Amino acid sequence: MLRLPKFELEEPATLDEALALFAEHGSDAMPIAGGTDLVPNMKHRLFEPKVVVSLARIEALTGIRVTSGGELEIGAMTTLADVARSSAVQERAPVLAQAASLIAGPQLRTMGTLGGNVMLDTRCQWYNQTHFWRTSLGYCLKKDGTECHVVQGGGKCVAAASNDTAPALMTLGATLVFQGPTPPGESKANLREIAIDALWKADGIVNKHTEPGEILTAIRIPAQAAGHRGAYGKLRDRGSIDFPLFGCAVRLDVGTDEAVTGADICAVALVARPSHVKRIEDELVGQRVGSDDFASAVGRVAELAYKQCRPMDNSPGDADYRREMVPVYVRRTLHAAAQGAGPVHHV
Amino acid sequence: MAARDIHGPAPPWGDEFQVIGKPHRKIDGLAKATGHAIYADDIQLAGMLHAKTLRSPHAHALIRSIDTSQAEALPGVHAAITGKDMPVRYGVIPWTPDENALAVDKVRFIGDEVAAVAAIDEDTANAALELIEVDYEPLHAYLDPVEALERSDPLIHDTKKQTNVSKHVHLDFGEVDAGLEAADVVVEDDYSFHGSTHAPIEPHCAVAQFGADGLLTLWSSTQITHYVHRALSSVLEYPAQKIRVVQPCLGGAFGGKSDPFSLEFCVAKLAMKTGRPVKMLWTREEVFYAHRGRHPMRLHYKTGARRDGRITAIDARILIDGGSYSSFGLVTTYYAGQLLTGPYDFPAYRFDSTRVFTNKPPCGPKRGHGSVQPRFAFEVQLDEVAEKIGMDPIEIRRKNFQGSNTETVNGQRVTSNGFDQCLDKVETASDWKTRRGKLPYGQGLGVAGSMYISGTNYPVYPNKMPQAGIQLKVDRSGLVTVFTGGNDIGQGSNSVVAYLVAEELGLAVEHVRVVAADTDLCPVDLGAYSSRVTFMVGNAAIDAARKLRAQVVEAVAAAWEVAPQRVRLIGGHAIDLEDADRGIELREAFHLAEEKFDTLGSTGSYNTPTLGGDYRGGTIGASPAYSFTAHVVEAHVDTETGRITARKVWCAHDCGRALNPMLVAGQIEGSVYMGIAEALLEEHDVNRFGLHAGPSLLDYRMPLSIDTPEIEAFVVESIDPEGPYGAKEAGEGPLHSSIPALANAIHDAVGIRLRELPFTPGKVLRALREKQAPAGTESRAAERV
Amino acid sequence: MRVFRLNVNGDDLEVAAPAHWTLLEVLRYELGLIGSKQGCDKGDCGACTVLLDGSPVLSCLRLAATAEGHAVVTIEGLMPMHKARGGDGADVVQDAFDRCGALQCGFCQPGMMLSARALLNENPKPTRGEIHDALAGNLCRCTGYTQIVQAVELCVAEAAGVEPAQPAWSADANGKKV
């Protein structure tokens, strides 16, 4: 078997207990949610925490709620399967439901959580490998080594954010609620709510700004504009299981006259941070969905995306081909969103 | 012994089959369905140790020294072994013994086995591996077969000719140059076939136990129990009589478990050393290193044809990337040329194939061993010939059909041949005439044909003994137990044996038990490779059952005082054909026979007739019967993404007789799936460091059910004169033509000829762009072979 | 070593295993429930699929101790549960897989059948597309999936009392039905 390294397992029943464990063990402890990313990574000896703290028994972290303000609040431990099939999510944030429905395979969606997906480690073909493999390679910057094999001679890790829900949540303007250990002497919960855009940094080694020992407790999605439409497009080799080779989330706000009033596109599986495609509103706003002008604006947006998105050799497969698919997937996904359809996926 | 003389394809009792030809359940189906079937890793023995292998991180290096002392000192470690403990070389082909259970002085690819440790558990064994110190002297690593061909310093193996060539075959039949001269059209091109691997879902596993009496028992996920038995004896330098090899239920193989493997020797040696049972279960990554998968080939073909479609000559040159060891490579190098000579008839053929060593995981026999790659090149080329002369692609294949009872240009005897019916089937089912060439842009149909062997008369090590043996034992309850050395690897060969014996004896299938692939209990069979099992083991089973049947019939006839012709065994009874009131249960008939003849039992065997061309290598690829296949594939091409979808595949396969059509269909469907998978998704290769590019079931993209085309399988029965009731193989043939049929369908859909596998979307887009580029700028592949 | 309770196939068991053992390791090597298979041990193949509170999960990624308090069903549980409901022999899914020839090497099939069982529990009349989606986390290397999908469709047809579709091969070369 591909054995796990030895660790101690803690299964706190409350958030406070969990936070206390992180306060106690510091960087020796790691949270585990569904484990579908952490367990393979530990088996590959990418992480060898002394203590693994399971969040699974903390009931408060699970569930999907619509607040009176029309906000969606999704507990970090809510499974991807639940996110994908929730009618509240499908109605209010279709792009998220679609992205979640295309993650991995059915069993992994039953196990994997939304919080775990947001917090997913970056991926790279030179990194997500067994210990033996990486030893034979001589390791790389991200773990145990000094060189990058993607940008040869480069001094920075460009491992790819590969979490499908990240771009979806970004187009939705989601915020993330983190809770950290309460500092000694304080009694108030150590809460931090940040825009998801503020989570990312352009470093493949750790692509998130987080505080020591803090836990992502919930994902909040503000009420969207009245004519909100969204869709997710995912390029991958197989019809299931595979991580994205390119992913794009689209938000279109459409007025009653079918004219676009706002738009956003986010891309993933390129470099360390998922990113917005810039200057697209200039092209799209004011265009009537379904018109020829809209179609040509979509074409221009696809070109913008092509210019801004440069897949690298961090993922397996042909980076040139992935780049070529950027405008195709962006265009198809925009059209799908406009039509209230999606996801865009080859099967 | 020549059992082939006595069976015919007819039902044993003259009129209709009782069991054969019906979609029976498999005899082990419910055990597998309920999780009760025991596979190698399911074996847990008291006091069992767990072993792990230390592997080379270098693609090519000398081993200066290995120090295992620290590992041995680790608490919980019971033994550590290195190549010095088992220096005898082996190889599944006895002429090319170039493997060691553990490297002795040199490693030849990243993942090559260097040392092994047995400990109380896997964690301890893994920890011990980290304590083994190996001093390597890295050597230049060959990752490119062309470089390996041209350069001989350093040598990967110390070959006689001091080159990196593993095997070279050049054979010439008929007047090739004259044939090409006389042709109205000649098509010449380069093709390239990439590597792929078997990836059975069960990883390799072996368990060994060493008794105080010196008996060594090995349970292993192998498809060649007999060869493992021989290899163990030779490598361990231990008498074969004291070794028992058992194949438990096997979780898939496809050729990937048909070499003796390092883990088998290691657990045996470790068990002998420690006196405790030892298990080794490879991780998925290790299975990728063990490989023995499809050889990458670079192929150059030249085919000439007359305007009427008849092929005048074929000239082929093939460079085969063998990876680091010989494995079956000698045979591969022959098969690459020898197995092209059907289902078409042509007067002249030449092939020159060269297998070179490289520092990559060793290639070997994957489903359709050696002949899938040439078949791809040739069938695509034939399509182009048809295009050039303006002939329908099915028509040109009909035109060149060799027919039955004939001899191929390379001197192979062909008996039954239902290829023409296969073509008819797929033509009708796919609505070819109204749809091919007429579907909207982006959609197309393509056809291809192929043939494959049903066993070979080349028995790996030269001997005149039977290639397959069977023993039957009768219980007084009416149960018959069949002992067969045959390896059921999931294809259902044990079930087939049960059906045959049941048919012969008039027994219900559930009253036949099969004990298989245990060298202590079962007569020798050579193993599950070259699609030999149904044909050979099947014939041996009929042979044995007929002998038993004769005794039973004779005893019943004697008891009833009637002529034996009047006694018939059917439906679990012996009946009198002339007296409807007379009948006894078979159980009682067995009792009569046991009273008359003493303890009942019989043996049966099969050996091939003398076959093959009268030239060196002429027996390699000589088969007692050939199976034939035709595919039509419907492909859809997304011209914007370059993604190809094989929408539907119609596959008609001539398996002689379908002993169980449901199992034949399963083999056809599995073959089609595997062919399309390697054409579109799978790629087994190393990266620029010589490291496997992605040794996992995540990065090695095997299709899921949503990725698999709809498959319609058709069974064509040509009733072979020598097969068991006329049966031939079905497990490998139906893979071959799926790949060129897909390539030809892509041409029909969008007008591009893809000559380089796999057909990734990027390549498709490039080809589409090239096609749109102005004439003259199109660069046809230069000579690369 | 952790001591915890697992509910497996209806039995409430006390188990002792190190914290870093997966559910698959505990099922196979501690409890002897070897019907759950291992094909990759890291989430890529589906061979280790078991049902956890009725949903298919990968036991190779699940830390064993975290399964405490949940109902685990392995392939060994299907027949006894079927019998307990008054059924005869194996579960209808297992039986259909056998009748359709879907069990070639059989190694992927415990996981595959549990995915199919979970699907049918939730949706007794899945479309072919829904069947593909439900099986999209289980690799099979032998069958080309055709007989697997036929088996699931056989279950659906029989439950609905309709005639299942006949595969192409069942009218053989000579047009006679087998």
Ligand SMILES: Cc1cc2nc3c(=O)[nH]c(=O)nc-3n(C[C@H](O)[C@H](O)[C@H](O)COP(=O)(O)OP(=O)(O)OC[C@H]3O[C@@H](n4cnc5c(N)ncnc54)[C@H](O)[C@@H]3O)c2cc1C
């Ligand atoms: C074969 C396979 C295919 C996959 N395909 C895809 C895919 O297509 N797309 C995709 O996006 N993902 C994919 N994944 C990855 C994974 O399944 C999902 O991303 C899943 O959402 C991860 O969630 P989890 O709960 O299992 O995370 P875990 O593995 O439990 O955790 C992931 C990381 O986040 C941290 N973490 C988890 N929860 C929290 C929290 N609440 N607060 C702080 N930190 C936390 C953990 O410490 C860990 O570092 C795949 C995985 C596998 C094995």
Ligand code: SF4
């Ligand atoms: S991009 Fe990949 S190779 Fe480069 S440092 Fe990051 S993980 Fe390593």
Ligand code: FES
């Ligand atoms: S063994 Fe668990 S998914 Fe492969």
Ligand code: FES
């Ligand atoms: S039946 Fe062998 S892997 Fe599915």
